[in-house]
Every structure is written in structure tokens, then in C-alpha cells.
Amino acid sequence: MDDFMNKLTVDCKYTLIGKFSTTIPKIELIRKSFILQTQLNGGVNIAHYNARRVFIDLENELDYNTVWTQQRMTIEGKLMRIQAWNPNFRPEEETPIVPIWVLLQGLPWHCFKEEFITPLLELVGKVLYLDTTSIKRTRATMAKVKVQVDLTKDRPRHIWIGLDEEDLSIGRWQSIEYENIPHYCVYCKHQGHMIGDCNFKIRDEEFKRRKELGAEMKHMNKGEQGQQRSDHKQNRAMEHEEQQHQNTKEGNNQQQPEQQKEEEWQVSRKRNNKIQEEKIHKTVWRPTSPHNKMSREQPQITAQQTGTLNITNHNSFTNLNMQEKQIEDT
Structure with missing residues (x-):
């Protein structure tokens, strides 16, 4: 395959490229001016390639070297640079x-x-x-x-x-x-x-720099957003913790009056029990002398004789069971 490609390139070994700085003149004018300026020993074929380039095929090495070494010529007032052709020719590049x-x-x-x-x-x-x-x-x-x-x-x-x-x-x-x-x-x-x-290199480097800067800014923004989300979560956690603390405090505050009421009720109960105990102590049954007994019974006999009932203000003894029951009910 390589030998075949080499044989194909043999026919183009005396090919040159004419490159205009602006759009090319008419191809007939190029051919006429080219022949007048070069005074070739052999023939030449000039073919249109694109808006700024033509291919120049020469017949011998002498003409090839003569034309190529001129490097440039002016055709119809437009500068044409002459460059060597090679099988790897690309129109967007120039040969070294x-x-x-x-x-x-x-x-x-x-x-x-x-x-x-x-x-x-x-x-x-x-x-x-x-x-x-x-x-x-x-x-x-x-x-x-x-x-x-x-x-x-x-x-x-x-x-x-x-x-x-x-x-x-x-x-x-x-x-x-x-x-x-x-x-x-x-x-x-x-x-x-x-x-x-090189303007192309400067342009590409500037584009690359802007792209890297944009990526860096995007990364920073993403980091800031992540930090903001983290701060938001932390704030929410702190708010939740504060809310829990507040709820605990309020619960303690609600429990405190209940405990206080319970303590006050216990104190009141103890005080009432103490009063009742004192009352019981004062009303406990005590044995009485026969004389006092007779003196208290005498009015009852007299009342029976007269037909009237006189209820005494004081009992000779106190029913302890009754009093205890009253104290418990209290």
C-alpha cells in the first residue's frame, strides 16, 4: 500500500501551491501573468482549489526550483505566496x-x-x-x-x-x-x-483561562451552596435543640406549680392532721369521780321526774372511732 501511494505522489513531485492574501483573480488572468513572469522551460498547469489557493503543476525540477525559490509574485495587483505541496497538505495549515x-x-x-x-x-x-x-x-x-x-x-x-x-x-x-x-x-x-x-494561541489560552475560571467559580458556588445547606442544617438542629430545651423548660415550669401545689396540699394536710390530733387530745375520755357523776346525773333524774329531757352539752366520753372517721373524711 505504501509503494502504491508513493507511486501516486511521483506525478505531483513538482507541484506547488499559490496562496493569495485575498480572493484570487480569475484563473485565466493568473495563468497568463504567471507564464509571463516565470519564463519556464517546460509547461505548466494551474488549477483552482478554493477562494484563496491554486495548484501549480510544473514539468521539470529546474522550473520547480525557479518558481518555488521566488517565494512570491504579484498577479493582477494581488500578492501570491508560493509554497511547497506535500501528500499531507491541509488548506488550514502552511508547510514548514x-x-x-x-x-x-x-x-x-x-x-x-x-x-x-x-x-x-x-x-x-x-x-x-x-x-x-x-x-x-x-x-x-x-x-x-x-x-x-x-x-x-x-x-x-x-x-x-x-x-x-x-x-x-x-x-x-x-x-x-x-x-x-x-x-x-x-x-x-x-x-x-x-x-x-500567535493570536490563535492567545485566543485559545484566554478561552481556556475563562473556562477554568468559570469551573472554579462554579465549584466555589457549589461549595458555598453546600456550606449554606450545612449551615442551614446546623441552624435547624440548633433551633430544634433550643425548642426541645424550651419545651423541657416549659414542662418543668408546668410541673413546678403542680409540685408546689402538691407540697402546699401536703403541708395543709399535715397542719389539719395536727389540729385534729390536738382536738382529739383535748376530747379524750377521762374517768370522773362519783361525786361529779352524781352531780351530772342529778339533773337527768329531775328531768325525768318532771317529764322534760335535758340534753347535756358534754358527753362523759368521746367516741374515738367516730372522731377518727371524721378526721379521715376531712
């Missing part, structure tokens, strides 16, 4: 693969050859071509090379040039300079800015 100039200051004179520089810069990227002065060796201070680089990868600043095939320690460090490296944001995957200045 770009061509840049690499300067090799002080490169040994006998090394000004593409067959030497190409493997030398493998760690940097794919060598596309040398500039005209480097090819013609008309500038001895440095070699200037167009290299295809990946902006998401690190680029070396020095590289070792071995001058002896048998002894690799013999050689020199060659400095590498990069000219006009475009910015690339790994967050939104667009060229022109770094991640620290």
Missing part, C-alpha cells in the same frame, strides 16, 4: 518546508562544487542549487547555496570538513549562516510569526 539561502563563509577554494557542498549540507536540508557567482567562482569569500529546510527542525551553526580521508582529525570547522529565515508557528502551523505572537 521553505527554500532559504545558506552562506558558507571562508569555504576552501577547491570546495566550490555542488557535488561537494550537497553532502556537506545534508544536516541542513536538500541543496537546490548554487548561486551564479558560486558556480562561476567569481566570489572567493564565500559560497552561497539555496537549500530546502524544515523550519521546525534545528539547524547546525558549524560543520566539520575533513581534509584527510585517512585521518579524520585533520580538517576544519566550517561556519554556516542562514539568510532571511521566515518565522513559523508550530501552534497554528502558519508562516510569518512565532508561537509567542
